Amino acid sequence: xxxxxxxxxxxxxxxxxxxxxxxxxxxxxxxxxxxxxxxxxxxxxxxxxxxxxxxxxxxxxxxxxxxxxxxxxxxxxxxxxxxxxxxxxxxxxxxxxxxxxxxxxxxxxxxxxxxxxxxxxxxxxxxxxxxxxxxxxxxxxxxxxxxxxxxxxxxxxxxxxxxxxxxxxxxxxxxxxxxxxxxxxxxxxxxxxxxxxxxxxxxxxxxxxxxxxxxxxxxxxxxxxxxxxxxxxxxxxxxxxx
Amino acid sequence: xxxxxxxxxxxxxxxxxxxxxxxxxxxxxxxxxxxxxxxxxxxxxxxxxxxxxxxxxxxxxxxxxxxxxxxxxxxxxxxxxxxxxxxxxxxxxxxxxxxxxxxxxxxxxxxxxxxxxxxxxxxxxxxxxxxxxxxxxxxxxxxxxxxxxxxxxxxxxxxxxxxxxxxxxxxxxxxxxxxxxxxxxxxxxxxxxxxxxxxxxxxxxxxxxxxxxxxxxxxxxxxxxxxxxxxxxxxxxxxxxx
DNA sequence: AGAGCCATTATTCTCGAGATTATTTGATAA
DNA sequence: TTATCAAATAATCTCGAGAATAATGGCTCT
Numbered sequence: 011x012x013x014x015x016x017x018x019x020x021x022x023x024x025x026x027x028x029x030x031x032x033x034x035x036x037x038x039x040x041x042x043x044x045x046x047x048x049x050x051x052x053x054x055x056x057x058x059x060x061x062x063x064x065x066x067x068x069x070x071x072x073x074x075x076x077x078x079x080x081x082x083x084x085x086x087x088x089x090x091x092x093x094x095x096x097x098x099x100x101x102x103x104x105x106x107x108x109x110x111x112x113x114x115x116x117x118x119x120x121x122x123x124x125x126x127x128x129x130x131x132x133x134x135x136x137x138x139x140x141x142x143x144x145x146x147x148x149x150x151x152x153x154x155x156x157x158x159x160x161x162x163x164x165x166x167x168x169x170x171x172x173x174x175x176x177x178x179x180x181x182x183x184x185x186x187x188x189x190x191x192x193x194x195x196x197x198x199x200x201x202x203x204x205x206x207x208x209x210x211x212x213x214x215x216x217x218x219x220x221x222x223x224x225x226x227x228x229x230x231x232x233x234x235x236x237x238x239x240x241x242x243x244x245x246x247x248x249x250x251x252x
Numbered sequence: 253x254x255x256x257x258x259x260x261x262x263x264x265x266x267x268x269x270x271x272x273x274x275x276x277x278x279x280x281x282x283x284x285x286x287x288x289x290x291x292x293x294x295x296x297x298x299x300x301x302x303x304x305x306x307x308x309x310x311x312x313x314x315x316x317x318x319x320x321x322x323x324x325x326x327x328x329x330x331x332x333x334x335x336x337x338x339x340x341x342x343x344x345x346x347x348x349x350x351x352x353x354x355x356x357x358x359x360x361x362x363x364x365x366x367x368x369x370x371x372x373x374x375x376x377x378x379x380x381x382x383x384x385x386x387x388x389x390x391x392x393x394x395x396x397x398x399x400x401x402x403x404x405x406x407x408x409x410x411x412x413x414x415x416x417x418x419x420x421x422x423x424x425x426x427x428x429x430x431x432x433x434x435x436x437x438x439x440x441x442x443x444x445x446x447x448x449x450x451x452x453x454x455x456x457x458x459x460x461x462x463x464x465x466x467x468x469x470x471x472x473x474x475x476x477x478x479x480x481x482x483x484x485x486x487x488x489x490x491x492x493x494x
Numbered sequence: 495a496g497a498g499c500c501a502t503t504a505t506t507c508t509c510g511a512g513a514t515t516a517t518t519t520g521a522t523a524a
Numbered sequence: 525t526t527a528t529c530a531a532a533t534a535a536t537c538t539c540g541a542g543a544a545t546a547a548t549g550g551c552t553c554t
Binding site: 030031069071072076077079080082088089104105107108110111112115173174175176177179180184 | 272273311314315318319321322323330331343346347349350353354357415416417418419421422426
Binding site: 030057058068069072089091177192 | 504505506507509511515
């Protein structure tokens with residue numbers, strides 16, 4: 011889950027996960043709508059209009075928007091309000107390549123210094139993801155939510171052994187940003203791809219403590235959607251509002 | 253300068269840099285006080301008390317605090333207010349090593365793809381920094397502000413050729429966080445260190461387009477304060493409130 | 495017709511007060 | 525004395541309205 015993972019200190023063992031504050035639940039609702047595209051990239055976010063929709067006061071809504079700005083999902087423009095962050099192939103490439111650098115680095119650190127507890131929780135996350143992916147074969151699209159969660163949990167488990175809070179925080183931001191693109195790319199994924207196989211390769215190499223192999227598989231895995239985007243955006247240039 | 257570098261879209265060529273909004277100027281004032289230690293690490297930030305000091309309303313102050321949270325200078329704790337982020341050797345190590353990874357990567361990209369304009373502005377930044385460092389020999393401490401600005405400008409110029417906005421944004425956050433530590437470590441710097449020599453080595457290798465050498469020098473340069481901290485925190489353990 | 499300027503409108507920004515929640519204090523009982 | 529509980533205090537969170545600023549539309553002049 012890890013809502014607000016980037017800012018709110020999830021003290022303790024992330025026990026309380028219900029949105030206790032109105033700002034927080036507005037933040038979650040807005041983020042959901044941005045990621046799912048209800049609030050399209052580049053669109054203006056007028057406080058007066060949004061407070062009707064999300065049933066909160068103006069100040070509360072502004073705070074939620076500020077919180078989203080720190081996730082780079084919305085942009086604050088001086089004295090001229092808020093906008094949903096734009097999407098572009100260029101931006102996606104940036105997100106992807108930065109993720110490759112940080113996530114591979116973090117995985118390497120995990121492999122070097124991760125203990126038994128880390129390994130165990132990784133095994134658990136991989137198992138869970140496998141089950142979801144198994145069921146995914148039958149009902150491909152409507153289970154996206156569940157797969158997305160399991161996938162995120164797996165990627166977080168991979169780097170949980172890395173003791174750099176900075177790195178994990180940045181990766182969480184990047185992962186959230188990438189989710190917008192994943193949703194757009196999902197209907198256009200090639201039949202040939204076997205995501206489970208990719209996850210398995212990463213997992214096996216990690217358990218073997220083979221850092222070079224693991225980071226290699228991970229890099230390819232992260233870059234897959236980017237190359238996929240490149241391929242079909244040549245044919246259909248304005249799939250994303252470029 | 254680059255206030256608010258991490259969130260506010262500095263559209264255009266960062267033309268307007270005066271704090272036009274009250275939230276923004278409160279943000280700047282608070283950040284200054286946090287970085288300079290007037291608001292010590294771990295201290296509670298009570299809105300009612302702070303609104304007296306900074307002469308703004310409660311909502312405005314809250315927004316400024318939210319902005320600082322996205323720089324990781326402040327921590328939001330559920331329904332229990334705001335605190336200045338803690339400082340610890342462990343945290344500084346994390347910041348430093350993450351910076352090494354990202355900044356070296358960014359420098360490599362700059363060297364690979366940076367054009368003449370990038371090179372020219374780098375030369376300018378290095379020249380300016382040299383001048384400040386020259387004057388620094390005479391008046392060591394009270395010019396810290398000016399040196400800090402020139403130093404930041406130089407580091408930003410190094411990676412300006414890298415076209416990854418994500419990377420630059422993350423580095424800006426890390427640099428701001430590190431500033432708190434630099435200020436603590438400044439009085440304890442070893443006489444032997446010649447910072448200008450370090451900058452010169454990075455600069456020369458970069459202009460030579462020797463990526464390996466440049467990133468090597470840069471990594472050592474970034475890590476210097478960390479090793480310095482390690483050295484004298486063994487002797488004087490509680491210099492930082494660990 | 496096109497460009498520049500002023501009044502109008504719409505939106506953002508800011509504030510102070512009330513509602514909600516956490517913390518502290520003090521009292522009672524085991 | 526220590527632990528438990530309840531009232532009192534203090535803090536945060538939330539809201540709606542008023543001030544400051546940007547965007548819009550119409551008007552005049554060349």
